[in-house]
Amino acid sequence: MPQTKHFTSEAALPNTICSFLHFAHLSLINFESGLFFIEIPPFLLIFKSTQENFKVFIKLTNTFLYGRMVNNDMEEVSIREAYNKFKPESCVFVISNDEQGKASGMVAGWNMKCSSDPGMFAVSLSKKGYTHKLIRQCKEFVVAVPNKELEEVVLFFGSHHGNEVDKFADSGLETEKAKIVSVPLIKNATVNFECKLDKEAEAGDHIIFIGEVVACHINNDKKVLFNFKKKDGKRDFGEF
Ligand SMILES: Cc1cc2nc3c(=O)[nH]c(=O)nc-3n(C[C@H](O)[C@H](O)[C@H](O)COP(=O)(O)O)c2cc1C
Secondary structure, three states: OOOOOEEOHHHHOOHHHHHHHHOOEEEEEEOOOOEEEEEEOOEEEEEEOOHHHHHHHHHHHHHHHHOOOOOOOOOOOOHHHHHHOOOOEEOEEEEEEOOOOOEEEEEEOOEEEEEEOOEEEEEEEEOOOOHHHHHHHHOEEEEEEOOHHHHHHHHHHOOOOOOOOOHHHHHOOOEEOOOOOOOOEEOOOOEEEEEEEEEEEEEOOEEEEEEEEEEEEEOOOOOOEEEEEEEOOEEEEEEO
16 A cells, blocks of 8 residues: 655645645645645645646745745756756857968857947857967957758867868868958858957966957858757757
8 A cells, every 4th residue: 555645734835835825725735646736715726746746836836925936946066067058059160270371170169249339259269179279379260150061060170179180171161261351261151250359368278269250141041050968978959
């Protein structure tokens, strides 16, 4: 025989919501039968008593009493876990040239538009990579927004180092001459921003490069690639 647990409203609920029971009476929670009942005369509401349902009930009750949502599930997590909540996030190619004018680049999920007049775009690049060295000496870079057809190249650019492989030659990624900067555009990208380096800022293990956008180009018919949470340890992408 499964043991049945009954809780009175006062035992089951925090003090803060007991006054609610003057007009809404949580008469019984019966976890084993899988139901709990809320009496708001003349109605009797019956809910499936999952832990989730009960949490939702407590949140709604708090909202009703105090006019604000109270998060009962707040949990302290690592910085990695917290950042992961931002996914899906857009990711971009960040391209620059070496001293010989040869282009290389990487992928950055940590990117943002940061001014509209003048247009400015920022990317945060790891100090461990190669691309930040190119931007420092070239003072120009291109931010190219990929789409689903470039997914394989995104994975390649995002997992190899430009001082070890020739990313453009190895991937066959097609480029096009930019209007103002010396760094090439990515032909099949959805958006290309031509940027002149405005300033850089150290940010822990990354460097934030802020570029003034001096020209933008779009491929109207293309969508934008988003990086989802990893699935079975593998990167997963979709486009919108
Ligand atoms: C979807 C995706 C997002 C990434 N976001 C970033 C990022 O924001 N900043 C960064 O430094 N590296 C990021 N990376 C990793 C770099 O792209 C990767 O380390 C790359 O190999 C560096 O190339 P480089 O050494 O030629 O500069 C990302 C990779 C992927 C696939």
